[in-house]
Amino acid sequence: MREYINKPVITIDGPAGSGKTTVSQIIANIYHLIWVDTGALYRAVALVSKQTGVAADDIQGLDQLCHSLKLTFVQQAGGRFLFNHETDISQDIRTPEISMLASRVSAQPVVRHYLLNVQRQLGKQGGAVFEGRDMGTVVFPDADIKFFLFADHTVRAKRRYKELQEKSVPVNFDTLSKEIKQRDRQDQQRKIAPLKPSEDAIHIDCSHLEIDDVVNRMRENIDKKYPRLDKREYL
Numbered sequence: 622m623r624e625y626i627n628k629p630v631i632t633i634d635g636p637a638g639s640g641k642t643t644v645s646q647i648i649a650n651i652y653h654l655i656w657v658d659t660g661a662l663y664r665a666v667a668l669v670s671k672q673t674g675v676a677a678d679d680i681q682g683l684d685q686l687c688h689s690l691k692l693t694f695v696q697q698a699g700g701r702f703l704f705n706h707e708t709d710i711s712q713d714i715r716t717p718e719i720s721m722l723a724s725r726v727s728a729q730p731v732v733r734h735y736l737l738n739v740q741r742q743l744g745k746q747g748g749a750v751f752e753g754r755d756m757g758t759v760v761f762p763d764a765d766i767k768f769f770l771f772a773d774h775t776v777r778a779k780r781r782y783k784e785l786q787e788k789s790v791p792v793n794f795d796t797l798s799k800e801i802k803q804r805d806r807q808d809q810q811r812k813i814a815p816l817k818p819s820e821d822a823i824h825i826d827c828s829h830l831e832i833d834d835v836v837n838r839m840r841e842n843i844d845k846k847y848p849r850l851d852k853r854e855y856l
Contacts, residue, residue: 628652628653634770639770657740659751659753660723687735778797778801779794
């Protein structure tokens with residue numbers, strides 16, 4: 622086990638709609654850890670590529686684009702927001718179109734290399750929960766605790782549909798369902814850092830579990846390994 626001065630690095634991987642974002646935030650809050658939504662970083666690259674007209678297969682253009690970014694997570698009243706320079710892009714990156722584009726740009730080595738360094742710098746001191754698709758396999762292969770969440774495709778599509786509706790994002794369920802299947806294929810079949818569980822990851826099938834159930838299963842594993850880790854009560 623790697624020893625950090627203060628707290629461990631926890632990775633939570635899984636496909637779209639598996640509940641990673643929700644449980645990652647809860648776990649980070651319970652254990653007083655920093656939450657890092659790495660998917661948001663890839664979505665940010667996708668958003669700016671769309672805004673600037675840089676194609677997902679334009680390697681040189683993506684390389685220049687990445688080095689023009691200044692991505693920061695900012696904690697404000699009402700939540701945690703992602704900024705590029707002085708612009709809040711938190712809502713703009715959450716559309717189905719950007720989700721699909723993020724899957725394509727994330728397959729490019731120049732993008733992965735750039736964001737790999739960003740993510741590792743964020744986790745250098747420990748005390749963080751990293752959510753994504755290759756956190757436990759590529760970015761932090763020696764993370765202290767690794768989770769892999771998965772769920773039935775139809776269940777995930779319904780969850781994402783409800784989430785987008787609540788945010789007033791126009792979406793068609795059938796189209797969304799097909800896009801999630803397509804993104805799964807893209808993420809699983811890409812040559813660089815494909816979506817797959819780490820060999821030492823703890824698997825949790827979230828298909829028929831409530832969020833509280835998933836969180837409690839994760840807590841059991843974390844508390845067993847780190848019984849003295851400071852934590853808040855979770856109701």
